[in-house]
Amino acid sequence: MILVSKMMLRLTAGRVGSLVARRATVALTTNSARMASHEVAQTVDMSQPMYVDRLDTPLPDKPYTDVLTAADKSLKQKEKGPWSQLTQEEKLALYRLAFHQTYSEMKRPSAEWKTVLGGMFIFMGFTGLLVWWQTAYVYPARPRTFDEEWQAKQLQRMLDMKVNPIEGFSAKWDYEKGQWK
Amino acid sequence: MSLAKPVMRGLLGKRLRFHLPIAFALSFVAAIGFKYGVTEPRKQAYADFYKQYDAVKEFTAMKEAGVFESVRPSGE
Numbered sequence: 001m002i003l004v005s006k007m008m009l010r011l012t013a014g015r016v017g018s019l020v021a022r023r024a025t026v027a028l029t030t031n032s033a034r035m036a037s038h039e040v041a042q043t044v045d046m047s048q049p050m051y052v053d054r055l056d057t058p059l060p061d062k063p064y065t066d067v068l069t070a071a072d073k074s075l076k077q078k079e080k081g082p083w084s085q086l087t088q089e090e091k092l093a094l095y096r097l098a099f100h101q102t103y104s105e106m107k108r109p110s111a112e113w114k115t116v117l118g119g120m121f122i123f124m125g126f127t128g129l130l131v132w133w134q135t136a137y138v139y140p141a142r143p144r145t146f147d148e149e150w151q152a153k154q155l156q157r158m159l160d161m162k163v164n165p166i167e168g169f170s171a172k173w174d175y176e177k178g179q180w181k
Numbered sequence: 182m183s184l185a186k187p188v189m190r191g192l193l194g195k196r197l198r199f200h201l202p203i204a205f206a207l208s209f210v211a212a213i214g215f216k217y218g219v220t221e222p223r224k225q226a227y228a229d230f231y232k233q234y235d236a237v238k239e240f241t242a243m244k245e246a247g248v249f250e251s252v253r254p255s256g257e
Contacts, residue, residue, distance in 0.1 A: 160243060166226055166227055167226055
């Protein structure tokens with residue numbers, strides 16, 4: 001793969017003759033041909049009942065094992081009789097014939113939360129960098145209305161106009177004493 | 182032994198007969214509470230404010246503070 005990528009770099013540099021290009025494509029095609037012959041996806045007939053390990057489906061549509069060995073078949077025959085005659089190992093073997101994973105195996109904890117949290121924080125950090133760049137290069141100048149002095153003058157003007165004098169803003173200001181009530 | 186047949190009909194009616202009186206009662210209580218907790222005090226506050234309100238005095242105070250455009254403070 002490294003050889004192929006080096007050839008690709010030479011391709012982009014433009015110093016390549018058609019010979020090297022052909023060698024690169026040959027290398028690529030042999031790789032993909034080899035992969036195609038090894039890994040073919042298993043096709044599943046979805047029109048037939050399927051086995052599934054799900055917490056909300058305790059009894060799947062069909063048992064887990066399809067092909068039973070002779071020992072399995074004899075065990076299945078014994079299962080038709082009284083179950084008190086089955087040993088513990090036989091009961092477990094019958095369970096494993098019918099099911100793939102137990103509930104505790106299905107519910108086993110995984111370390112996926114670490115990946116999830118890690119990915120979250122990576123993206124949040126990246127977003128933080130973008131926001132930082134944005135404050136530096138995108139935002140316009142700070143409006144003068146945010147200055148302390150301007151805000152104080154604005155507040156005084158609101159009190160002079162007697163904004164909401166009955167139950168609201170100016171009602172809380174003591175005009176005789178010149179302070180908040 | 183066999184189980185009793187579960188109730189199959191009248192489920193919505195039963196639920197409504199139980200919940201509707203409660204819903205109406207609570208809404209009524211909320212309305213009464215709002216009326217005597219909010220609107221009556223507010224009406225009283227407005228009445229008290231305007232009992233002692235001198236419009237000319239307020240206008241002069243605002244004029245001297247300089248908030249009007251049509252009439253400037255007496256100093257200017």
